[in-house]
Each structure stands twice: as structure tokens, then as C-alpha cells.
Amino acid sequence: MTLTTQPVTPFLPEYRFxxxxxxxxxxxxxxxxxxxxMFKRLFxxxxxxxxxxxxxxxxxxYIVHHQGIHYLxxxxxxxxxxxxxxxxxxxxxxxxxxxxDTLVLDIEQLDPSAANNHQRQRRLKFYQKNGFxxxxxLTPTPEVTYQMLSNTAEVNxxxxxxxxxxxxxRTFG
Numbered sequence: 001m002t003l004t005t006q007p008v009t010p011f012l013p014e015y016r017f018x019x020x021x022x023x024x025x026x027x028x029x030x031x032x033x034x035x036x037x038m039f040k041r042l043f044x045x046x047x048x049x050x051x052x053x054x055x056x057x058x059x060x061x062y063i064v065h066h067q068g069i070h071y072l073x074x075x076x077x078x079x080x081x082x083x084x085x086x087x088x089x090x091x092x093x094x095x096x097x098x099x100x101d102t103l104v105l106d107i108e109q110l111d112p113s114a115a116n117n118h119q120r121q122r123r124l125k126f127y128q129k130n131g132f133x134x135x136x137x138l139t140p141t142p143e144v145t146y147q148m149l150s151n152t153a154e155v156n157x158x159x160x161x162x163x164x165x166x167x168x169x170r171t172f173g
Contacts, residue, residue: 114144
């Protein structure tokens with residue numbers, strides 16, 4: 001059964017819970033400013049979406065779009081109902097929605113010396129089980145190096161760079 005969706009707005013009954021889930025689910029160095037996320041979602045190039053199974057809020061995604069590439073910036077499942085297959089259902093729905101396009105995301109690169117390497121391995125296995133494969137694109141940051149995954153064999157990295165330029169306010173196209 002398809003999950004239902006609603007755009008995340010301040011008027012959504014779960015708005016405060018979604019915001020709290022966002023801050024609980026991602027480390028500070030991975031978080032964009034909440035107001036930036038809410039502002040960027042006003043453009044057609046970004047979607048902030050809440051997912052429901054019936055009346056039950058199950059999670060959210062934040063996706064940035066550019067010329068056939070859809071970057072999954074955030075995916076979080078309600079921590080009260082994790083490990084029930086909802087993350088996979090959301091990803092399947094996204095893969096169906098963007099079947100003709102490229103869906104990409106980043107995870108922390110595997111690193112045997114990292115304290116959370118086991119978690120990184122589980123995350124990679126989860127995404128691979130849901131149709132994503134590692135690419136050769138690495139993004140080093142002061143905190144961690146990220147590796148891109150994609151649901152297609154080829155990724156147009158110039159388009160990904162343009163997407164981030166827009167999201168980070170360096171272009172307005």
C-alpha cells in the first residue's frame with residue numbers, strides 16, 4: 001500500500017514533532033538551518049515531505065531537484081516506529097516517483113577506524129538493499145568524508161554541483 005504524503009509546513013499538525021525528529025536524527029554538523037530548509041521548500045527545486053501510513057506519521061524526506069537529479073538530503077523515520085520497514089517503503093516510493101531520473105544521497109564513507117563504522121556499514125547495506133549503489137564521488141568535510149550513492153549507473157556530477165550551488169545560495173537559477 002502506498003504511503004500518503006503531505007508537504008511540511010508550519011500548519012501541519014506534526015510540524016513540531018518533525019522539527020524535533022530532524023534535530024534528533026542528524027548530528028549538528030549535518031544539519032542545515034531549519035529556517036533555510038523551510039525557505040528553500042517554497043521553490044520547486046526542493047520538497048520537504050511528511051509520510052503517513054493511514055493517520056500515523058511515519059517520517060519525512062527533504063529532496064533537492066535539478067534537471068533530472070533528485071538529491072535525498074534527509075530521510076528520517078519516526079523513532080517510535082523504526083525497524084518496521086517504513087524507510088524501505090519511503091525509498092521504494094521515491095524510486096517509483098523518480099523512475100526515469102537519478103536519485104542520489106550521501107552516507108558517511110566506510111572507515112574501519114571510525115567509532116561508528118558498524119552503523120555506517122548497516123546504513124550502506126540498507127541503501128543497497130533498496131536499490132542504491134556506491135559511486136566514486138567523495139565529499140570530504142572537517143568532520144567526516146561522505147560517499148555518494150545512486151539508483152542509476154551514471155551520475156552527472158556537474159548537475160549535482162549546480163544543485164548544491166543553488167541550495168547554498170550561490171546561484172538563483
